[in-house]
Amino acid sequence: MMRLLILIAGLLALLAVAAAAGGGFAERVGVPAGAAYVGSQACLDCHDEAGAFYQHTPHSVERAPTAPGSGASACEACHGPGSLHVEAGGEGPIFGRAALSALDAEDRAEMCLQCHLDKRIAWADSPHAGSPTDCAACHTDVVHGGGPAQAPSAFRVAGEFCLQCHAAQAADFRLPFRHRVLEGEVSCQDCHAVHGAAPAAEPLGDLNAACLNCHTEMAGPFLFEHEAVSAEDCTACHRPHGSVNDKLLTQDGNSLCLQCHFEPGYPTIGDVDHGGFLGSEARCYDCHHEIHGSNLNPTFLD
Amino acid sequence: MKNLRLTMLTAAAVALLAAGAAAAGDPPAQAGRIWAAPGDHVGLFTHATLTLDVLDDYGYAAKAAEDWQLTDQYRFSSFFAWNRTWDSGRWLTLRGAGENGGRPGGAGSLGLWGGSTGGFRTSATYRSFDHYYDGTSEMRSAVFAAPPPPAAIDPAPVMNWNRFEAASSHRVWNGFGLEAGVAFTRRDGTKGSLLRSGAGGAVPGLKHFGTLDRKVWAGGDYAYGKLATDWEVSYRKSEGDRALGTRHLYTDDRTLWSGRVGGALDVSPTLRLVGQAAGSYLESNPHETQGLADRDVASDAVSGTGRVGALWTLSRGTRLDLSAAVRNQNVDGQVGPDDAVVHAADRDRTSREFRAALSSTRLPATRLQLSYRYRASDLEETIAQDGLPGSGTEGDYQVTDQERTSQEAGLRARTRLARNVTLKAKASWLQEEIDSADTWDTTGGDAWFYWMGDRKRDKLVWEVCLNTRPATGVSLDVGHQTIAQTFEREDIAGVETTWDAVRGFAVATWAAAPRLTLLGSVSMGQEEYGIEGAPAVAADVSPLAYDATTVRYAPGAVLDLGRGWSCEGHYEAVRTTDSVENDLDRWSARTSWRFAEKLSMTASYRRCEFDENRWDDYILDLYSLSVGGVF
Numbered sequence: 047m048m049r050l051l052i053l054i055a056g057l058l059a060l061l062a063v064a065a066a067a068g069g070g071f072a073e074r075v076g077v078p079a080g081a082a083y084v085g086s087q088a089c090l091d092c093h094d095e096a097g098a099f100y101q102h103t104p105h106s107v108e109r110a111p112t113a114p115g116s117g118a119s120a121c122e123a124c125h126g127p128g129s130l131h132v133e134a135g136g137e138g139p140i141f142g143r144a145a146l147s148a149l150d151a152e153d154r155a156e157m158c159l160q161c162h163l164d165k166r167i168a169w170a171d172s173p174h175a176g177s178p179t180d181c182a183a184c185h186t187d188v189v190h191g192g193g194p195a196q197a198p199s200a201f202r203v204a205g206e207f208c209l210q211c212h213a214a215q216a217a218d219f220r221l222p223f224r225h226r227v228l229e230g231e232v233s234c235q236d237c238h239a240v241h242g243a244a245p246a247a248e249p250l251g252d253l254n255a256a257c258l259n260c261h262t263e264m265a266g267p268f269l270f271e272h273e274a275v276s277a278e279d280c281t282a283c284h285r286p287h288g289s290v291n292d293k294l295l296t297q298d299g300n301s302l303c304l305q306c307h308f309e310p311g312y313p314t315i316g317d318v319d320h321g322g323f324l325g326s327e328a329r330c331y332d333c334h335h336e337i338h339g340s341n342l343n344p345t346f347l348d
Numbered sequence: 349m350k351n352l353r354l355t356m357l358t359a360a361a362v363a364l365l366a367a368g369a370a371a372a373g374d375p376p377a378q379a380g381r382i383w384a385a386p387g388d389h390v391g392l393f394t395h396a397t398l399t400l401d402v403l404d405d406y407g408y409a410a411k412a413a414e415d416w417q418l419t420d421q422y423r424f425s426s427f428f429a430w431n432r433t434w435d436s437g438r439w440l441t442l443r444g445a446g447e448n449g450g451r452p453g454g455a456g457s458l459g460l461w462g463g464s465t466g467g468f469r470t471s472a473t474y475r476s477f478d479h480y481y482d483g484t485s486e487m488r489s490a491v492f493a494a495p496p497p498p499a500a501i502d503p504a505p506v507m508n509w510n511r512f513e514a515a516s517s518h519r520v521w522n523g524f525g526l527e528a529g530v531a532f533t534r535r536d537g538t539k540g541s542l543l544r545s546g547a548g549g550a551v552p553g554l555k556h557f558g559t560l561d562r563k564v565w566a567g568g569d570y571a572y573g574k575l576a577t578d579w580e581v582s583y584r585k586s587e588g589d590r591a592l593g594t595r596h597l598y599t600d601d602r603t604l605w606s607g608r609v610g611g612a613l614d615v616s617p618t619l620r621l622v623g624q625a626a627g628s629y630l631e632s633n634p635h636e637t638q639g640l641a642d643r644d645v646a647s648d649a650v651s652g653t654g655r656v657g658a659l660w661t662l663s664r665g666t667r668l669d670l671s672a673a674v675r676n677q678n679v680d681g682q683v684g685p686d687d688a689v690v691h692a693a694d695r696d697r698t699s700r701e702f703r704a705a706l707s708s709t710r711l712p713a714t715r716l717q718l719s720y721r722y723r724a725s726d727l728e729e730t731i732a733q734d735g736l737p738g739s740g741t742e743g744d745y746q747v748t749d750q751e752r753t754s755q756e757a758g759l760r761a762r763t764r765l766a767r768n769v770t771l772k773a774k775a776s777w778l779q780e781e782i783d784s785a786d787t788w789d790t791t792g793g794d795a796w797f798y799w800m801g802d803r804k805r806d807k808l809v810w811e812v813c814l815n816t817r818p819a820t821g822v823s824l825d826v827g828h829q830t831i832a833q834t835f836e837r838e839d840i841a842g843v844e845t846t847w848d849a850v851r852g853f854a855v856a857t858w859a860a861a862p863r864l865t866l867l868g869s870v871s872m873g874q875e876e877y878g879i880e881g882a883p884a885v886a887a888d889v890s891p892l893a894y895d896a897t898t899v900r901y902a903p904g905a906v907l908d909l910g911r912g913w914s915c916e917g918h919y920e921a922v923r924t925t926d927s928v929e930n931d932l933d934r935w936s937a938r939t940s941w942r943f944a945e946k947l948s949m950t951a952s953y954r955r956c957e958f959d960e961n962r963w964d965d966y967i968l969d970l971y972s973l974s975v976g977g978v979f
Binding site for chain 1: 390391392414415417427433435437439445457465466475477482486487488509519522523525533541542543544553559561569571572573574576577578586590592595596598600602604610611612617618622624630632634636638641643645647648649657659661664665667669671679681682683691692693695705707709715717725727731752760762796797798799800803835837840841842843845847853855869871877879881882883886889890891892893894900920922924926927930932934958
């Protein structure tokens, strides 16, 4: 036991030493040789328009926190150490707009993550990670020179902000059956973690967790589970954004169920002759209506 | 290089034309904000708009109510915001929207956000909305009864959702933050179900809800040097009554405790290690009454998951992401008290996942990403009548032993072919195999309940998109998507089902004149669900296969007349042909006039026409007049 404790203490000490090591965004993408941090107040001597832009924001020279890695803050946290630029009267090297634009979106995201540490852990799982969408593409109002999108505050309904880019979902939300995002009842963030999400230890998995957040009765745990819910996810049968079918189903009618449950002896399924049940317009759901899971019947009958 | 780019561009254009000819599904394409309510003045400033809507509807009112959640002929709606920022860095925003077009009490939302820049942030939001449901069966099938209309529930079922959320975060010092929040969701009312308690034109079943869900959570983050950590704990309680008509009554009582912790360490400027762990305990003790059965249920689920990963920059422009995760869940449950167990379950599922992704921007103006994911899970489940084997009260039981493995490979690429032309492509291939076998010990010797054996799924997705700016003031984006999926039962010979989809879209914007912008989009899609070897069915029985073709086009124009006048017109048509033909048309025309420095007036006309050639077709005309101001 003592050895284990010593090992853990040693690892923690190594972690602390490693954590205390310097380096930040600028070091990651390459600092110009000989450049040093001079403090962002020096930037405002020439770039007063940037100072005005950030005056009431967390990025102002007065309020910006210090990046834990480099110790830089405000302008220099993103634009890198400015000594050479200042000494050369604005002609020396610095990460200007052109240099930052030339970076890959992931590197530009690192620019923000050096201070926004609470996003650093989950970002790798974000649907936007690895895409051309960097932080400034959405946060246009907090970064000067941000992307072409309008800021969230420009929209009456929060979901409209995301739909500037996600045109397919915008179309889905106008179908007869839909989650009412354009009406403001639910928002994209009710289901999606745009900055990435830590793995949830939800009983039915991460993807279902988004649905079960509101549709709690389907979380079970049930004695008799439907594998389509528990081992796959809700999208096996539902189109969550919108559908021409009631209940946001992918298909209307029994073909939805038969995609998995069809057998050559149809209408016999699972040794039960369904011929007497499936005549006329009958649907599987008319009998198997506890389809998300049941505590009382193994085949979800009522 | 120039020839190569030209060749690629030509190949992409040909592929897109071919795809367009094949026609496509339901995805993209939306021109402008054609859904926007009249008189929008929205921004981070103080503003308010008041609108009067006059509704004129024809046809089936319940269906219109279901689509628009609107039942009254006259509706007032309003939205407003008040915003202020002080020199100290404190700020406060109040936003709200409301309308009275449905049942008494109206619907809407109210939100308050405030904070001190870089210090703390607090928010509270409340949303209350009603959902109306059509009172007839929604089955969209050619064999389903056309007019005369079937029996209907009157009035239309309606269910109310109330949501309240409040959260606050505080940056205690640089590198250390705390946050906490609460959320409530209440559901009251009745919704229509697909269940019809019979065939044909029977009215839908009704589900009644009177539930309350409460959640409280707290979390925080801490960073020291190159180490960042975060954590969160939450408690959630869901309870209330639900019913399916009078045949099945539920009393829910569900409690969920969960927690997670994560950390990231920048070992060097080129290597970041990430680790996360989460756990939860869910306890559910519902009471269910179904016919003569009156049951207490007790079940719990213990779940845990952990993941480690490395984000490694191999060289400038090349990154390798690796991660491994494990997950376990154990479920125990029983119906009935300990001395009279009716059913009992013991379920254990363990899964492992490994991921790798290699990204590169080494090629000029090009980004490539290759990814691979392997997942495997094992399920061991025993479900018994009476008690579980070994409990002393054991009865018949069935055991499921299942192993799932899946592999998914992906490629994402984008390249700038020319200054104003970017080509994006994405391809993924998924293969999933499920080896499953049930064994049982029952009095009659047969399996207690239905089970499925070995099966396999293959899925291929291919997407390509071309973003162009062919001339000043013109943008044109075109894209194509193909999905091909096969599901095969290996335990029963000859069972194979397929899902094939082909979709294409084009979106164009043209600033035709300094005051005139034209917008347009078109998308086409075709999807087919097939069942190999499916027999022909009788004429009055639902078909076993499913085909759908969707065509959508949405042209529009915006004209600035000057002197504060502007006009907009949009049209959107969606044609869906599957088991029945479905036409959805929406028109929108509006004109705005800024009659004073801070005030403007908007008049609009909107029409929604839904046509399925059945009893529930409807046309809804909405005339609106609004006055708004920015203060």
